[in-house]
Amino acid sequence: xxxxxxxxxxxxxxxxxxxxxxxxxxxxxxxxxxxxxxxxxxxxxxxxxxxxxxxxxxxxxxxxxxxxxxxxxxxxxxxxxxxxxxxxxxxxxxxxxxxxxxxxxxxxxxxxxxxxxxxxxxxxxxxxxxxxxxxxxxxxxxxxxxxxxxxxxxxxxxxxxxxxxxxxxxxxxxxxxxxxxxxxxxxxxxxxxxxxxxxxxxxxxxxxxxxxxxxxxxxxxxxxxxxxxxxxxxxxxxxxxxxxxxxxxxxxxxxxxxxxxxxxxxxxxxxxxxxxxxx
Numbered sequence: 336x337x338x339x340x341x342x343x344x345x346x347x348x349x350x351x352x353x354x355x356x357x358x359x360x361x362x363x364x365x366x367x368x369x370x371x372x373x374x375x376x377x378x379x380x381x382x383x384x385x386x387x388x389x390x391x392x393x394x395x396x397x398x399x400x401x402x403x404x405x406x407x408x409x410x411x412x413x414x415x416x417x418x419x420x421x422x423x424x425x426x427x428x429x430x431x432x433x434x435x436x437x438x439x440x441x442x443x444x445x446x447x448x449x450x451x452x453x454x455x456x457x458x459x460x461x462x463x464x465x466x467x468x469x470x471x472x473x474x475x476x477x478x479x480x481x482x483x484x485x486x487x488x489x490x491x492x493x494x495x496x497x498x499x500x501x502x503x504x505x506x507x508x509x510x511x512x513x514x515x516x517x518x519x520x521x522x523x524x525x526x527x528x529x530x531x532x533x534x535x536x537x538x539x540x541x542x543x544x545x546x547x548x549x550x551x552x553x554x555x556x557x558x559x560x561x562x563x564x565x566x567x568x569x570x571x572x573x574x575x576x577x578x579x580x581x582x583x584x585x586x587x588x589x590x591x592x593x594x595x596x597x598x599x600x601x602x603x604x605x606x607x608x609x610x611x612x613x614x
């Protein structure tokens with residue numbers, strides 16, 4: 336056991352990503368047997384973070400992650416961004432899709448908007464339903480460590496590649512479009528921008544992920560089928576990329592913030608510090 340712990344301590348981030356895949360992709364087996372709805376257990380990255388933190392930092396590291404998960408003292412504007420931006424982008428992609436010839440949503444489909452709230456609550460509160468419980472692993476554990484010694488943009492591209500790979504089983508079985516590879520890269524940039532400006536709050540990122548799942552995934556996406564559905568997926572990736580480019584240009588690639596330094600491993604539980612580099 337001591338040799339395993341020593342190995343994990345030497346390579347904590349690599350161990351985390353290996354475990355994140357292993358503790359998620361085991362679901363392939365029960366999925367193939369027809370007893371589990373998805374080929375990926377979405378809470379795997381969270382479990383991986385708990386295991387690695389327990390072996391490398393003990394109680395201090397675990398408490399640090401849990402504090403990020405309940406960090407609610409964030410400027411109200413970032414709550415607005417987290418909850419409303421996914422809805423605005425999904426609605427924009429839907430409007431573009433209709434303008435390009437897709438069958439318009441019916442009054443019945445649009446009238447079901449109140450179901451967004453129950454879906455939001457379920458994916459937020461129930462681990463394994465939706466992807467919300469990925470975030471304590473991706474953003475709570477991995478991102479601050481990836482950003483240590485790297486720019487926010489480079490760290491985002493590395494994380495995006497690994498998250499996209501993690502989603503591959505869902506793409507293979509057809510639960511999500513392959514366009515999600517493009518969407519994930521843009522989404523990671525935007526989510527990391529929010530994270531770096533919201534005091535490293537995992538809570539606000541979980542809220543943002545839940546909002547995206549409830550609005551884009553459960554409300555707008557089912558309105559389309561066939562070619563219209565494929566176009567909707569690509570248009571959604573496009574509008575997210577527009578925002579991602581704006582984030583890079585306006586906030587700067589170094590910290591994704593003009594005001595704060597990026598969240599790093601050396602400052603796992605601190606308030607954002609003033610950005611003296613001006614980027």
